Amino acid sequence: MSEVVFRVGGAAGDGVASTAETFARLCVRGGLYVHTYSSYQSVIRGGHTWTQVRAAPEPVLCQGEDPNLLLCLNQQTVDIHVPFVGNGGAIIYDEALKLDGSAVRPGVRTVGLRMRETAQALGEATMKNVVALGGALALLEVPFAPLEHSIRDVFGHKKADIVEMNLKAARAGYDAVANNGGALGLGVPYGKVPGRMMMTGNEAMALGALAAGVKFHAQYPMTPASGILHWLAVNGPKQGVVVKQAEDELAVINMAIGAAHAGARSMCATSGGGFSLMVEALGEAGMTETPVVVINVQRTGPSTGLPTKTEQGDLNLVLGAGQGDWPRAVLAPRNAPEAFESVWRAFNLAEVYQTPVIVLSDLYLGEGNRTVERGALDFNVPILRGFLQAEDGDPKAYKRYRYTESGISPRAFPGMKGYQFVAGTDEHMESGVLISDVLAGVPEWVEERRRMMEKRMRKLEGLRRELRPPELWGPADADLTIVSWGSTQGAVREAIGRLSAAGHRMNSLEFFDLFPFKAEETQELLEGAKRTLCVEGNYTGQFAHLLRAETGYKVDELLAKYDGEPIEPREIAARALQVIKHGG
Amino acid sequence: MAVELQTYKSETKPDWCPGCGDFAVLNALTKALQTLGIPPWQVLVVSGIGCSSNLPGFLSAYGFHGIHGRAVPVATGAKLANPELTVIAAGGDGDGYGIGAGHFVHAMRRNLDITYVVMNNEIYGLTTGQASPTSEREHRTKSTPEGVIENPLNPLALALASGATFVARGFSGDVKTLTDVMVRAIKHKGFSLVDVMSPCVTYNKVNTYDWFRQRVYVVDKEGHDPKDRMAAWARASEWPNLDMKRDRVPTGVIYEADYPTYEDLEPAYRHGVPAKQKLGIADPEDVLKQFF
Numbered sequence: 001m002s003e004v005v006f007r008v009g010g011a012a013g014d015g016v017a018s019t020a021e022t023f024a025r026l027c028v029r030g031g032l033y034v035h036t037y038s039s040y041q042s043v044i045r046g047g048h049t050w051t052q053v054r055a056a057p058e059p060v061l062c063q064g065e066d067p068n069l070l071l072c073l074n075q076q077t078v079d080i081h082v083p084f085v086g087n088g089g090a091i092i093y094d095e096a097l098k099l100d101g102s103a104v105r106p107g108v109r110t111v112g113l114r115m116r117e118t119a120q121a122l123g124e125a126t127m128k129n130v131v132a133l134g135g136a137l138a139l140l141e142v143p144f145a146p147l148e149h150s151i152r153d154v155f156g157h158k159k160a161d162i163v164e165m166n167l168k169a170a171r172a173g174y175d176a177v178a179n180n181g182g183a184l185g186l187g188v189p190y191g192k193v194p195g196r197m198m199m200t201g202n203e204a205m206a207l208g209a210l211a212a213g214v215k216f217h218a219q220y221p222m223t224p225a226s227g228i229l230h231w232l233a234v235n236g237p238k239q240g241v242v243v244k245q246a247e248d249e250l251a252v253i254n255m256a257i258g259a260a261h262a263g264a265r266s267m268c269a270t271s272g273g274g275f276s277l278m279v280e281a282l283g284e285a286g287m288t289e290t291p292v293v294v295i296n297v298q299r300t301g302p303s304t305g306l307p308t309k310t311e312q313g314d315l316n317l318v319l320g321a322g323q324g325d326w327p328r329a330v331l332a333p334r335n336a337p338e339a340f341e342s343v344w345r346a347f348n349l350a351e352v353y354q355t356p357v358i359v360l361s362d363l364y365l366g367e368g369n370r371t372v373e374r375g376a377l378d379f380n381v382p383i384l385r386g387f388l389q390a391e392d393g394d395p396k397a398y399k400r401y402r403y404t405e406s407g408i409s410p411r412a413f414p415g416m417k418g419y420q421f422v423a424g425t426d427e428h429m430e431s432g433v434l435i436s437d438v439l440a441g442v443p444e445w446v447e448e449r450r451r452m453m454e455k456r457m458r459k460l461e462g463l464r465r466e467l468r469p470p471e472l473w474g475p476a477d478a479d480l481t482i483v484s485w486g487s488t489q490g491a492v493r494e495a496i497g498r499l500s501a502a503g504h505r506m507n508s509l510e511f512f513d514l515f516p517f518k519a520e521e522t523q524e525l526l527e528g529a530k531r532t533l534c535v536e537g538n539y540t541g542q543f544a545h546l547l548r549a550e551t552g553y554k555v556d557e558l559l560a561k562y563d564g565e566p567i568e569p570r571e572i573a574a575r576a577l578q579v580i581k582h583g584g
Numbered sequence: 585m586a587v588e589l590q591t592y593k594s595e596t597k598p599d600w601c602p603g604c605g606d607f608a609v610l611n612a613l614t615k616a617l618q619t620l621g622i623p624p625w626q627v628l629v630v631s632g633i634g635c636s637s638n639l640p641g642f643l644s645a646y647g648f649h650g651i652h653g654r655a656v657p658v659a660t661g662a663k664l665a666n667p668e669l670t671v672i673a674a675g676g677d678g679d680g681y682g683i684g685a686g687h688f689v690h691a692m693r694r695n696l697d698i699t700y701v702v703m704n705n706e707i708y709g710l711t712t713g714q715a716s717p718t719s720e721r722e723h724r725t726k727s728t729p730e731g732v733i734e735n736p737l738n739p740l741a742l743a744l745a746s747g748a749t750f751v752a753r754g755f756s757g758d759v760k761t762l763t764d765v766m767v768r769a770i771k772h773k774g775f776s777l778v779d780v781m782s783p784c785v786t787y788n789k790v791n792t793y794d795w796f797r798q799r800v801y802v803v804d805k806e807g808h809d810p811k812d813r814m815a816a817w818a819r820a821s822e823w824p825n826l827d828m829k830r831d832r833v834p835t836g837v838i839y840e841a842d843y844p845t846y847e848d849l850e851p852a853y854r855h856g857v858p859a860k861q862k863l864g865i866a867d868p869e870d871v872l873k874q875f876f
Contacts, residue, residue, distance in 0.1 A: 029876075197875035210871065213863025215852075216665050239865060240855030242664045247690040251657040254650065254687075258630065258661025261648055262669065263859035266661070284651045372875070379868040413859065414628040414646035414662065414669050422640045422647030425633075434641060434649070438599050 009050035010073030020051035031193035037063035061490035134173030201365035202227035208343030216259035224363035249274035263413035269295035286326025291350035309564030310363035312537035334489035407458030467513035469521035474507030495572035605756030605782030616766035636703035653683030692746035705784035713787035740820035750776035
């Protein structure tokens with residue numbers, strides 16, 4: 001398959017992210033599928049950042065591995081990335097930088113451009129990345145018009161001379177390639193295919209919330225979840241959504257709970273550190289039976305960890321968050337369309353079962369831009385609000401926490417005449433009146449506590465029925481089954497694709513609705529598995545433990561990834577091959 | 585709308601100790617709601633944890649009895665979702681000025697139209713008598729056997745500094761003033777703090793009804809102008825203070841000002857009350873344009 005793996009590197013502040021995003025968007029507009037990954041650091045100026053954009057005419061499953069087109073905006077990028085550029089590729093660098101020819105792999109072209117000098121001559125040195133981008137597109141034989149269009153898009157609201165300056169910078173880089181050996185001939189077609197979008201997992205989640213009718217969203221800034229706040233802050237109020245940045249995550253989730261109690265569809269988002277602060281209030285929502293959707297976009301822990309790096313290390317945290325037992329659901333989408341779907345499903349599950357639903361994403365899924373087909377996002381979603389007390393019912397007979405077979409009791413919202421009740425975090429009776437203070441321990445009320453606990457926990461069985469079993473992808477009679485969850489889907493499938501092409505029979509068992517666990521279905525799917533390799537982004541194999549706890553099944557091998565980097569197909573393929581050939 | 589006082593009465597009898605200052609707060613609150621003609625189903629009382637946080641169960645309004653220190657953010661979320669509700673947060677000094685102090689400060693600078701009633705007994709009662717953020721220096725408690733060595737938090741001064749637009753103090757021994765203050769606090773458009781000196785008859789043997797009776801006075805009666813911010817500072821600074829002067833405890837409305845509320849400025853309200861809006865997106869293509 002012809003593809004370009006474009007990597008642009010520089011210091012924070014060099015315009016790495018905007019260069020990559022413009023490149024990626026032009027690719028999508030030109031009919032290519034993209035998948036991006038940004039490696040950045042917890043610094044505002046300086047440091048070393050790079051973004052990789054993989055683009056191809058066929059759907060791409062992950063960010064790819066070594067680049068075939070490298071764009072160096074600073075010396076460090078030259079020093080670090082040049083040796084990785086593969087055969088047939090090219091390195092674009094500023095002529096003012098030092099490039100050691102011996103580090104360049106055979107068959108790789110070096111294209112020196114006067115980036116900074118040209119930009120400075122045009123009046124603004126920071127436009128060096130625009131010069132470079134022009135060069136990159138010329139190497140790929142992309143016509144100039146889309147870039148011109150994009151520059152007018154980005155700078156159109158500024159003064160006309162700024163647009164002109166940028167166009168000249170782009171043109172200078174574009175034209176310089178002709179005198180530098182011309183196009184690369186990678187064979188990546190560029191045309192125009194309408195109906196494709198580019199978005200991050202964070203944006204897909206925010207869209208899923210809008211589709212579901214979120215009316216209240218609270219958040220405290222935290223990488224890598226902030227994209228959800230930023231997008232909703234702009235787009236939410238236009239749809240009637242109150243978007244509230246709060247003083248901390250304790251306030252965030254308590255505000256979300258308050259809004260839900262008052263009858264609004266309510267959500268919050270954070271990463272592991274903020275989620276840890278929310279733990280007590282999650283139990284509060286569980287006990288008061290208040291529906292709330294909580295998104296955790298995981299990053300590398302423990303503690304502050306690597307704030308700008310990815311991990312799947314919060315599974316134990318979300319499964320065990322809160323004292324005591326209360327029903328919850330945990331969904332872990334595998335890709336952007338599923339991220340959209342998970343969030344609107346989470347709202348329905350939360351409201352029908354009147355309990356918190358956690359959507360577990362990660363930096364890799366949350367921040368990377370991907371091509372999303374317009375048809376992959378269906379906004380005509382069911383909105384299920386669950387068991388609501390009718391306003392014309394009998395207020396005297398109303399019991400907020402009525403015992404029912406499903407464990408689901410009728411909700412009334414403040415403002416409804418006559419249905420006043422208190423939602424208590426203390427143990428309570430059907431009416432909501434507390435039994436904790438003066439009744440606890442009195443035999444009749446010991447029994448009542450047991451019944452109320454069982455009522456709440458019955459909701460877990462309803463939730464389990466509604467969740468989806470894992471997907472078994474690939475041939476049934478495989479020699480090796482790779483077990484994974486959440487965002488590793490793409491890399492796993494690509495690894496399997498490569499090994500299948502080499503004659504190995506493998507399949508992929510992918511979990512996305514994680515809890516309540518679909519134990520029976522999972523056991524059936526695992527019955528045919530000859531050997532299993534669990535691939536996940538944490539040290540201890542948190543999912544492998546969950547699988548064993550729920551089914552008794554112990555995976556044969558574990559590929560645990562905890563260096564902060566997204567997993568690559570070649571890592572998975574190498575380990576899989578080892579297991580196939582040597583059994584471990 | 586005329587509402588019978590009986591309408592606010594809960595079937596659950598308060599389980600506070602006989603003589604607890606919180607009874608007076610409950611009475612003043614229900615009387616104030618009745619005076620204002622607000623029916624109980626349009627009221628949401630949110631509390632945290634502590635003796636005083638049991639209050640929502642002792643009146644017949646909508647209630648949310650949450651976790652320790654988080655009454656104010658729950659009340660904030662509820663008010664933002666349905667600004668038509670009368671939202672009252674209630675709790676104690678430990679709940680609001682200790683574990684929940686961060687929320688207290690931020691709620692005030694937001695100026696949401698909610699009323700926060702803090703039953704301040706200068707002690708942790710439900711946990712059987714430890715020092716609280718408002719316990720004064722030298723107060724011997726279970727956790728400070730040799731006396732408190734920290735300075736007490738001054739809630740009124742903190743409220744003024746944080747941008748509260750209504751700052752008042754009441755005393756459980758003066759239900760008339762307390763009721764007047766509650767009526768004005770609920771009517772006020774913006775964040776209202778009512779700090780109520782509500783004696784704990786079981787665990788605070790220092791700040792008793794008698795102790796307060798010897799010190800409280802009503803600021804109105806001394807010609808205080810609640811619109812005068814500097815005068816409000818002076819009243820708030822009378823007690824508690826670093827000099828350990830404890831001879832005068834001001835009550836009544838200390839500060840009252842008219843500024844835009846958070847709700848006045850919230851852009852989402854152009855689409856109506858969030859809790860009552862139609863759900864889903866009318867025009868997804870318009871939202872999706874930015875992704876192409």
